[in-house]
Amino acid sequence: MxxxxxxxxxxxxxxxxxxxxxxxxxxxxxxxxxxxxxxxxxxxxxxxxxxxxxxxxxxxxxxxxxxxxxxxxxxxxxxxxxxxxxxxxxxxxxxxxxxxxxxxxxxxxxxxxxxxxxxxxxxxxxxxxxxxxLAGSTWEVEFTGVLAHESLTPELSRSATDAMVIAIQGIEFLRGHVKEDVKFYTTINDCKGVQGNKDPNIAKFNISIRTYHTEDIPSLEERVLNVVKGAAMMTGTTVNYKKVKVIDxxxxxxxxxxxxxxxxxxxxxxxxxxxxxxxxxxxxxxxxxxxxxxxxxxxxxxxxxxxxxxxxxxxxxxxxxxxxxxxxxxxxxxxxxxxxxxxxxxxxxxxxxxxxxxxxxxxxxxxxxx
The missing domain is CATH 3.40.630.10 (Zn peptidases)
Structure with a gap:
């Protein structure tokens, strides 16, 4: 509104x-x-x-x-x-x-x-x-995979959904290795391509980083984006991300x-x-x-x-x-x-x-x- x-x-x-x-x-x-x-x-x-x-x-x-x-x-x-x-x-x-x-x-x-x-x-x-x-930033992340029939040709499928789930899970593990004031929030925005036995080839989510100390944000962003890139490597998908919000x-x-x-x-x-x-x-x-x-x-x-x-x-x-x-x-x-x-x-x-x-x-x- x-x-x-x-x-x-x-x-x-x-x-x-x-x-x-x-x-x-x-x-x-x-x-x-x-x-x-x-x-x-x-x-x-x-x-x-x-x-x-x-x-x-x-x-x-x-x-x-x-x-x-x-x-x-x-x-x-x-x-x-x-x-x-x-x-x-x-x-x-x-x-x-x-x-x-x-x-x-x-x-x-x-x-x-x-x-x-x-x-x-x-x-x-x-x-x-x-x-x-809290200061912080919000990033929009999009994974792109390859559509394939999960029963007939699963070896050809590259699941964007899997990449997103792995990325979000990785960020969850990251919570235990940051300062106490740091907060991570993830929001799933989209999963396209779900029909029959096909796994979505597009998956989007937002990740928000919050901390009371602005000077910590660059290193936190680097660690979060490494998790995101790692999820893409693990699943054979591609990933694009951009910063959509900055908070002082x-x-x-x-x-x-x-x-x-x-x-x-x-x-x-x-x-x-x-x-x-x-x-x-x-x-x-x-x-x-x-x-x-x-x-x-x-x-x-x-x-x-x-x-x-x-x-x-x-x-x-x-x-x-x-x-x-x-x-x-x-x-x-x-x-x-x-x-x-x-x-x-x-x-x-x-x-x-x-x-x-x-x-x-x-x-x-x-x-x-x-």
Whole structure:
């Protein structure tokens, strides 16, 4: 359901236009992306409020439909506050996070260059923040074999299915010989040629590699592709593969995260935990490699209810969703107010960001607990 968010984009931008924001639809070369700007004075801190509104096949089972309303509430709270310092708010509508990575395309087309910090929000069982996210790549693999009758001329058959099964099994064995943070996911896409006693001569699958450490990806890719090539050799088939997706890890801003958590505690937000130990992948990771960024997680579902499930979808339409949205907006509104009225905090975030990037270039790690 990526790049089809016309209704959500229209609802959000219509509201922002009525409230006097400078709205542009179609930014970053994406028809359902937008930016909306409000500025008080000049030369103030510029805060980016990023919201997602795409959905997976079963609907908004990740709470993305709450992000836009939260960011509108945050922006309006700041505008209606007694803050006298200059500032600029830039609300970015970022479509297609689930899969095509809309933020990457927006970055490639010049978005997010007008902000000093990027803030996001996301539904969760807890009130918390992220200090890491998985990086990785996804490869599309296609084996081509030779069709033959399995009973009459089995010696002529070269099974693409066998090659795919061997490759996937080999990757399963590889799991036991990599670092603990490494994850492999395989998805079978196609097996053509199944009819009667003929074995498929075309077999396709995707392999996704995930790790918290970007620097490990090249060696992991090499090992996985060696398994794939070995499967082709073992079965007498040919193989083609190409990289179809790249995901960057998140640069955590401990400064921004701490401000968020301090405000969550001040507001007595529910289910507060220090930070998320398990995280997934997000196209926001690349944004955080350009500017200091943080994701505020607001409590919505009970512990044990996972995203991308029908249970999560049901909670997304509940009173808990409304309450979580209000609390999520309050936490970020307080955070934005702190960044505007206490310029030393923004300077601290920028300094940390610069140091973290320099450390990463030298081979250091980004992960640190709050």
């Amino acid at each position: 990526a790049f089809e968010e016309y209704f959500a984009c229209e609802q959000l931008t219509n509201y922002l236009q009525k409230k006097g924001y400078d709205v542009t639809v179609g930014v970053g070369g994406l028809p359902t992306a937008f930016s909306a700007t409000y500025e008080q004075g000049t030369n103030g801190v510029s805060i980016g409020l990023l919201c997602e509104y795409d959905a997976i096949e079963i609907g908004h089972a990740c709470g993305h439909h709450l992000q836009g309303p939260i960011m509108l509430l945050v922006a309006q709270a700041i505008r209606n506050s007694s803050i006298t310092q200059p500032y600029k708010l830039v609300i970015y509508g970022t479509p297609a996070e689930e899969g095509p990575q809309g933020k990457y395309r927006m970055l490639e087309n010049g978005c997010f260059k007008d902000i000093d910090a990027a803030l996001m929000t996301h539904a969760s069982p807890y009130t918390t923040v992220d200090v890491k996210s 890890e998140k640069f955590p801003s401990l400064t921004l995260n701490q401000i968020i958590m301090d405000n969550a505690k001040k507001l007595n937000a529910p289910n507060i935990i220090p930070f998320r130990k398990r995280t997934g992948s997000t196209d926001f990771g690349r944004v955080t490699q350009m500017v200091p960024g943080a994701v505020s997680r607001f409590a919505l579902v009970p512990e044990g209810v996972t995203t991308h499930s029908k249970e999560f979808l049901a909670y997304g339409k509940s009173k808990e969703a409304y309450d979580g949205m209000i609390m999520g907006a309050k936490i970020l509104a307080y955070t934005v107010a702190d960044l505007i009225t206490k310029p030393e905090l923004m300077e601290k975030a920028k300094k940390e960001f610069k140091q973290r990037k320099n450390n990463k270039k030298k081979g250091g790690k980004n992960e640190k607990e709050i």
